[in-house]
Structures are given as C-alpha cells and as structure tokens.
Amino acid sequence: MKKNSLVSKLLMTFTLIIATCLVVIAIVLSVWFENYHFNQRKQQLDLQAALISKERINVYNGNSQLEDLSSVANYVSLSIGADIVVTDYRGVAISSSESKQSLLRTQIIDSKNVEDLKSGKSIEDRNGKNRAFGDSQYVYYKPIMYGDTFIGSIVMTTPLEQIKGQLKQVYTIIWVSILVALVISSIIIYYVCDRLLIIPLAKINTAAKRLAKGDIENRVYIRSKDEIGELADSFNTMAESLEEVEKNRREFISNVSHELRSPITSIKGFIAGILDGIIPLEKEKYYLGIAYEEIQRLTRLINDLLDLSAMEAGKLKLNVSEININEIIRHCTISLEQKIKEKRLKVDVVLEGQNLYVAGDRDRLIQVVNNLIDNAIKYCNENGNVKISTRSKGNKALISVYNDGATLTEKEKTYIWDRFYKSDKSRTNKVSTGLGLPIVRHILSLHGEDIWVENKTGDKGVIFTFSLKKV
The missing domain is CATH 1.10.287.130 (Signal transduction histidine kinase, dimerisation/phosphotransfer (DHp) domain)
Known part of the structure; x- marks a missing residue:
C-alpha cells in the first residue's frame, strides 16, 4: 500500500478516529470503574462499621469494656482487610485493631474533620495522605452517633496499593481490549477498503491507462450500486x-x-x-x-x-437582424429555377401574407432555405412536385419544404443529419456532398431553433420543417 494512496489516507483517518473513540471509552470506563470500586469499598466499610458503632455505644452506656471494642475492631479488620481505630468525640484514639495499638490515646483526627463528623456525615480521603497513618492510604471516617449526640468515630485505613492493585488488573483488561479492538478494526477497515475501493479503483485506473493508449474497446466491469x-x-x-x-x-x-x-x-x-x-x-x-x-x-x-x-467549434458568429423570410424563399426558388426546369418539376409556393418577419442571420438563413429546396429537387422524381410554405404558430414562424419523392425509413431519419450521409448515393453522388442537412441543423441550432423531418401521412413524399422566432 502506497504511503500517499487514498486507501492509506482513509485507513489512517479511520484508525485515528476509532483510536480516539476507543481511548475516550477506555478513560471513561477506567474512571467509572474506579469510582464504582471505591463506592463498593465504602459500602463494605459502612456495613462493617455498623458492628463497631453498636459495640462503641455499649461501651458508652457502660454495657461493655474497651477490650470488647478492640476485639470487635480486630475481627472486622481481619474480615475487610483494613486497619481500624475508634476515637472519642475529640478525635483521640480509644480503641483499635492490633495493627494500630500504637495510636491509642493520640489525636488522630484534626479539629476540622471532627467538626464535619459531628454533623453525622462520613468523610472519605482518597488522596492517601494522613499524618497519623502515613502516605498512600485510603482513609474512611465514619461518625458514631448516639441519638443526636456525637460520641466518637471509626477510622478505617486501607493501603492504596492494595486497592489500586485490584484496579490495575481491570485497567490492564480495558486497555488491552482497546488495543486489540483497534488492531482488529484497522485490519477490517483495510480489507473493506481493499475490496470496496482499492481493487475497483485499480481496475478503473488500469482501464483509463489502456484507453489513453488507444484501447477504446476496453471496459470496466464492477457490480456495485454505490x-x-x-x-x-x-x-x-x-x-x-x-x-x-x-x-x-x-x-x-x-x-x-x-x-x-x-x-x-x-x-x-x-x-x-x-x-x-x-x-x-x-x-x-x-x-x-x-x-x-x-x-x-x-x-x-x-x-x-x-x-x-x-x-x-463555435467560431461562427451570427449577424441577427429582422428579415423577411418570405422574400428569402422567393429569392432562393428563383435562383434554383434552372434545376427545377431540368427535372420539369411543379413547384408550389404558399406563403402566409406578403411579408413574414423573423429574427435571424440573413446569409445563413438563405443557406438553410437554399439547401432544403435544393435537397427537395435532388430527391424528387422528374415531373414531380415540390411545395414550399410558411405559417405562423404562436410566436414562431414554421417553414416547410415538401417533395413527393420516396419516403424515409426510420433509420434514414436518424442518419440524414450525419455528415456525408446520402440516402440514395447512386442518384446524388455527383451533385451532393452529404453535408447540406448537417449544416442546416447547425445553423438553426445557433439560432436556438429546431428542424424535423416527417413522411407525409397517407401519401408519398417527405416534409422538412423548421422554426424561426417571429418579430
């Protein structure tokens, strides 16, 4: 795969987008799972703290001794994997699990935290810094309330390394999964791009090069709806x-x-x-x-x-002006009088009024009318009939040239506008270049007009009709 190819760019773009999305998902999952894990730990500590709170109230009421409280604290400490210290209402340690006996009768909760605990709210410290317990500790403070009276608190500490050790396994699973998903998605994208883009575009590229070398019969066969x-x-x-x-x-x-x-x-x-x-x-x-x-x-x-x-080539410029199309028809008919007499034709000229003014280039429209009348004469049998007429339809003038020669087949109607096409080469080879009708059509197209041919219905003969804009 080329470095600057379309597929490599697409692959890099999609991979970057997917990688960004997966990394965001991994971060969100990591943060969510960390919060979930700490909340689960907090719920576990709350549940076990209830046992210690009950025993502390018994001590407070004189129904139990501090040694009993220490035994319960030690039992709970072993069951949840946390060090436990029980304090009085001032934050001084009065009982603890075996691992924290050295903290007895010391101030382990500062006055600010004591005031917060008096309101009955628990305090959670995830920063891992505590002057009494040292750094890298997760500390959870649980108040002990006897009715509305704050009689002490429970301080439970767990090494952060112990908690994060469990989280690291989850983080590893998340990030490895993300990496595997990224690799698999990149492979899938590459093969999809290869199938949908590389191979078809390579076929088109190869065909284009062959076409440039003159192989105009070459084609591309791709069955795809996209x-x-x-x-x-x-x-x-x-x-x-x-x-x-x-x-x-x-x-x-x-x-x-x-x-x-x-x-x-x-x-x-x-x-x-x-x-x-x-x-x-x-x-x-x-x-x-x-x-x-x-x-x-x-x-x-x-x-x-x-x-x-x-x-x-679009290089022919028209000199459009107001012209009398009836006058042009009379002029062209007279100029072809010799050819008409040679074939002993009967020419009928039916014009709408004395004058019919249209917009057009006089010289080019003379060329159009002359070519059409000359064409009618060529294909008309001796002693035949030619009819030239004009009429109005809306803002258009319609000019028709009819001859009673042989009718045209559907194929001939299609090809008569092609250069050098002659429907009867044996009769017109010496007198026709086969360019008259193509020239007529191009001139009228430059005027923004059209020309069409019809076989006369129910009779022999052919009618050529073209339109011009009336003035």
Missing part, C-alpha cells in the same frame, strides 16, 4: 462515447478521402488525357467543362467542410 459503480458506469459511457467519436472520425476521414479522391481523379485523368494528346482536340472543351464541374464540386465540399467545422 458511487464506485456509478464511476465505472460513467467510465464505460465515456469509453463508448470515445469509441463512437473514433468511429465517426475514421468514417469522416474515409468519406472526405473518397469525396476528394473522386473529383481529383477525374480532373487528373482529363488533364492528363489532354496533355498526352489522347483526347481529340475537338473534345478538349467538353472534357475541360467536366473538369471545371469537378473543381466546383471540390469547392462546394471544402466550403461546406469549413462552415461545418466553424459551427462545431
């Missing part, structure tokens, strides 16, 4: 898009090569024939005319490619 699965799906979608782009690029290069090669080959052949004297002198003008037509075809192709590239 963000990693979404990332893999997004990667596969990107790879499919790149594969489609690469496919289109190859098709584009192939189409451009074909479209350029054909006229260049014709021009080269005719010129070579003239230079070599193969073509008779009286035929030179005819073949030069064909070469000129091929040059015009090349010019149209190059201009269309430049326009399309500029549009796709």
Whole structure:
C-alpha cells in the first residue's frame, strides 16, 4: 500500500478516529470503574462499621469494656482487610485493631474533620495522605452517633496499593481490549477498503491507462450500486462515447478521402488525357467543362467542410437582424429555377401574407432555405412536385419544404443529419456532398431553433420543417 494512496489516507483517518473513540471509552470506563470500586469499598466499610458503632455505644452506656471494642475492631479488620481505630468525640484514639495499638490515646483526627463528623456525615480521603497513618492510604471516617449526640468515630485505613492493585488488573483488561479492538478494526477497515475501493479503483485506473493508449474497446466491469459503480458506469459511457467519436472520425476521414479522391481523379485523368494528346482536340472543351464541374464540386465540399467545422467549434458568429423570410424563399426558388426546369418539376409556393418577419442571420438563413429546396429537387422524381410554405404558430414562424419523392425509413431519419450521409448515393453522388442537412441543423441550432423531418401521412413524399422566432 502506497504511503500517499487514498486507501492509506482513509485507513489512517479511520484508525485515528476509532483510536480516539476507543481511548475516550477506555478513560471513561477506567474512571467509572474506579469510582464504582471505591463506592463498593465504602459500602463494605459502612456495613462493617455498623458492628463497631453498636459495640462503641455499649461501651458508652457502660454495657461493655474497651477490650470488647478492640476485639470487635480486630475481627472486622481481619474480615475487610483494613486497619481500624475508634476515637472519642475529640478525635483521640480509644480503641483499635492490633495493627494500630500504637495510636491509642493520640489525636488522630484534626479539629476540622471532627467538626464535619459531628454533623453525622462520613468523610472519605482518597488522596492517601494522613499524618497519623502515613502516605498512600485510603482513609474512611465514619461518625458514631448516639441519638443526636456525637460520641466518637471509626477510622478505617486501607493501603492504596492494595486497592489500586485490584484496579490495575481491570485497567490492564480495558486497555488491552482497546488495543486489540483497534488492531482488529484497522485490519477490517483495510480489507473493506481493499475490496470496496482499492481493487475497483485499480481496475478503473488500469482501464483509463489502456484507453489513453488507444484501447477504446476496453471496459470496466464492477457490480456495485454505490458511487464506485456509478464511476465505472460513467467510465464505460465515456469509453463508448470515445469509441463512437473514433468511429465517426475514421468514417469522416474515409468519406472526405473518397469525396476528394473522386473529383481529383477525374480532373487528373482529363488533364492528363489532354496533355498526352489522347483526347481529340475537338473534345478538349467538353472534357475541360467536366473538369471545371469537378473543381466546383471540390469547392462546394471544402466550403461546406469549413462552415461545418466553424459551427462545431463555435467560431461562427451570427449577424441577427429582422428579415423577411418570405422574400428569402422567393429569392432562393428563383435562383434554383434552372434545376427545377431540368427535372420539369411543379413547384408550389404558399406563403402566409406578403411579408413574414423573423429574427435571424440573413446569409445563413438563405443557406438553410437554399439547401432544403435544393435537397427537395435532388430527391424528387422528374415531373414531380415540390411545395414550399410558411405559417405562423404562436410566436414562431414554421417553414416547410415538401417533395413527393420516396419516403424515409426510420433509420434514414436518424442518419440524414450525419455528415456525408446520402440516402440514395447512386442518384446524388455527383451533385451532393452529404453535408447540406448537417449544416442546416447547425445553423438553426445557433439560432436556438429546431428542424424535423416527417413522411407525409397517407401519401408519398417527405416534409422538412423548421422554426424561426417571429418579430
């Protein structure tokens, strides 16, 4: 695992968080158990102190002797593992267990503690410092009350080492458990991260590197419903898009090569024939005319490619103004009159009113209308019909161009907007570049408008309709 890898950072972060939580839990448990242990000790001392208090009251009433009190204190001392001293109301030792006989008749409770004990409250000293009993002692003071009268107290001392020795075992268990839990959680986190993050991300990383080297068919297969699965799906979608782009690029290069090669080959052949004297002198003008037509075809192709590239790159700027779309339709129809006459077509122009003003770039909309009418002429049979119409719908002007040629299949409806696509290559190979409709769609998209195609219902023919914003 790399030092700066995502998993190592996650592992360190989660381990630190878990370690912090476990340490806090361990501290809380340690403090709680220590308090619990001392409270249990206190309850035990209170219980045993009741026996001594009873005997001290008997002594106070003259029903018993101090020797009897010492015997009870010694018995209790052995049973609870604590040294015991019984004092009078002044804090002077009057009886004790055998281990504390040396303290008899000495002041072992200071005046401040005596005053506190007179109120009937017990005193607990965990600090382990007492001038009478020395350091490192747990001292517990229990008052002896006869009715409301304070007649003495019981002082019980236990070495802190004895108490903390029991606590150390618990502390050891707690901290060892915390350490084991931390190690186990770190191992679990690592393997979970390895399964959920490292392996999937490694697959995606490897696939990305292979994709960068040109392996566009490579895919990542990760069955996961989380963000990693979404990332893999997004990667596969990107790879499919790149594969489609690469496919289109190859098709584009192939189409451009074909479209350029054909006229260049014709021009080269005719010129070579003239230079070599193969073509008779009286035929030179005819073949030069064909070469000129091929040059015009090349010019149209190059201009269309430049326009399309500029549009796709977003470099084409529109000069939007108020224009009369009816006038443009009349102008374009007249400019194509020669082609219409050659195919003996019947053209019906139905316009809404004399003028229909829209917002758009005049030159580009002329290009749109000209391409659509020219396209209708190409795909219309001889003696066929072409209809051009305009109408309003809300704040939009709808312009339709109809020809009664063959209808389009669903596949053709999808691909006619692709570059170099020709639905009937045998009829249009010499007169069409296959870029007209893609250019039309891009121009209208730049205007924020749309174009769509439909087969005429219940009759033959195809209708192209596009929208423009009315002024």
